[in-house]
Amino acid sequence: MLRYLLHKLALIIPTVFGISLAAFAFVRLLPGDPILALAGERGVSPERYAELIERFGYNRPYVVQYLEYIGRVLTGDFGISLATKRPVLGEFQALFPATLELATIALIIAVLIGIPAGIFAAVKRGSWFDQATMGVALTGYSMPIFWWGLLLIIFFSGYLGWTPVSGRIGLQYFFRPTTGFMLIDSLISGKSGAFRSAASHLILPAIVLATIPLAVIARQTRSAMLEVLGEDYVRTARAKGLAPRRVIGLHAFRNALIPVVTTIGLQVGTLMAGAILTETIFSWPGIGKWMIDAIAKRDYVVVQSGLLIIALIVMAVNLIVDVLYAVINPRIRVQ
């Protein structure tokens, strides 16, 4: 198991360097200039421009800039935002809990609905339920997030008034964050109604963010279940007279779980990408909105470091998923 883990870790190191290089190059490939973007529409004098370029070191060869950047990152210094002048890591730490909370709830929704829906669709293959589930999943998968979010806001918040439009909690509740997770902080605050308000603010963004992963998980579960349900051991189990629920739950589902867990792991990346749009629509103060703002402002430091931190998190989650495989299926460890 340790060897397996070390092998996986060894793969991560070159990937991290590759991503740091890609993030570094990506932001520089974008048209635009960070100093001019910073100066705003009124511009900056050529003298001051030259001073600032020199100060930030953007006039030096890219190799030197990259090596210096990666050197600082290795000591835990992710730099200071060009736009806000705050440390990138500090901004990330302040905003990430909001994204993590939203992504976690979205993933829970996706798993809790996606897996049972996939199982039932596979068991009742060809039925109206199967067709309807797969139809809805395909629609969900193809739905533009921005449009979908706005549609839900207009209907549920605007027309029915059931949910708040945006934000993380009602503005009447004011307490300084303890954990950064609003559900937990609202409970700790002891203010009556705060938790309920935080939960109600999570509903729409979580549904929007869960839509694509839910569709993918449901489809993957269905296809994995169909494959397993056709296996000889399942037929044998049925022939032995085992209850259908036991056949599906114990024999079929456990074996169908590997590709489903893989899919769930991969959804972490999808959730991060989806968070960018979801957070923008719902004014959710997380890292998605933060990255969008940084790209618009050509904030080199935030973009390159932010992308690297996000990539590190996605890789860490994938590593955990890999370890989970090995726990679920011992054969993987041997391979």
Added chain:
Amino acid sequence: MKKKLTFAAALLAASVLGGMANAKQLVYCSEASPAGFDPSPWSGGNDFDASSRTIYSRLVEFEHGKTTIKPGLAESWTVSDDGLEYTFKLRPGVKFQTTDYFTPTRDLNADDVIFSFERQWKKENPWFDYLAGTGWEYFAGMGFPDLLKEIVKVDDLTVKFVLNKPEVAFLPDLGMDFASIVSKEYADQLDKAGTRQQFTQKPIGTGPFQFVDYQVDAVIRYAAWDGYYGGRQKIDDLIFAITTDPAVRAQKLKAGECDIMSYPAPADIAGLKADPNLKVDEQEGLNIGYMAYNTTQAPFDKVEVRKALNMAVNKQAILDAVYQGAGQAAINPIPPTMWSYNKDIKDDPYDPDAAKKMLADAGVKDLSMKIWAMPVSRPYNPNAQRVAELIQADYAKIGVKAEIVSYEWTEYRERGKQKDRDGAFQLGWTGDNGDPDNFLFLLGCDAIGQSNYAIWCNQEFEALLQKGKATTDVAERTKIYEEAQVVFKREAPWLTIAHSKVFMPMNKKVSGFVMDPLGIHRFDGVDVTE
């Protein structure tokens, strides 16, 4: 005394944190997060709304809803005959805000005023570079480094600005956001503690509201400052709910999650007006959207060609399709709400046949050109791409082929400044201080390579511009600028497209909000009826 103030600050924080039961609260759905709360390093309207207009005050202030100035932290001032010395008498007893992170031991004095400017001006000032790479763009952009000779403390409550040259707009300039007065005592305290960064994160000013808390990208909270020299505000708590999408802001306003919002999308305005709980204030914006020809390149160096192209454009179609009723055709380079606007000037008529003939008479055949379209939406031009398409179609009617080009925003402006730029360049301007020079300088000879995208240096216009700058009498300046507008219209370096209207939707329970011609959002004097 110090103990008392600390206790008061603690009490304020506790009451805000605890949520005062009967506190009057105003929620403003703002459009973007502020980069920081220091009013001088940044230049975005959202930065100013969140810092300078709420937390800080200036020596002089713009009258609410106007561009005329009135005494602010300076209760009076005198100007020397040669226009080079401005001596300000500071208002006595002005208190800096007392919070849980700062308790002032003295009132505002001349040291604060000098510090507020010198930190933006003198590189040797330790605060010049306290935020890595701050350009102090506004201070530099308004020409203050060249304009200021020295700032002298005459006594604790008297401060004198000595200029290198007369500048008629100096007083309105001091009413601008970058000229907000900050606390030197607070800066010194942070210096000692080695926490300079806090200056922009936990601000201290003398304005109507004091900072309480900022949850990044989400909510800014302020409380009315009891010691405000202009009197305590009617609302207790002011909250900025940062909501970047205009459609979502509109939904929040309708749902009662905010009381007032900025910058509605044109498509949402009718719906907001129809809501029985809401009202929508509107005002002519102090702005202009234009398209600048490169007057140094043939055939645009010929006035008749520029005039012909102007006459080919159907402005009404642009107003209908792009501004959707929220704009008016621009005739002059300054908006009609600005003093010295020349009402007698007539716009070039929309006449494609005459335009075609004028081009032919000028010897221009088979003209191909580029139309530059901004990649961003701005109040003065909500959709430059669509405007470019409409102009392209109009030009086709007179036999001119136009290709639309666009670049990333900073790149766009840099390429536009190049003297050999090919084609006509769309851009616009929003006024800073209500002075006509603040618009007309865009076409000055000195502005070539900076803000003069027409690359137009007309000696007659330039002489008027300089004369206007050196004249203090408003009636005389009005005449000078009226004449400058005649020269502008005759020479047509720009196609003047439109002045846009600005809308401010709010709940009917909000009273006392005054729209500001300079586009800032001020909440002093606002009340909410329960």
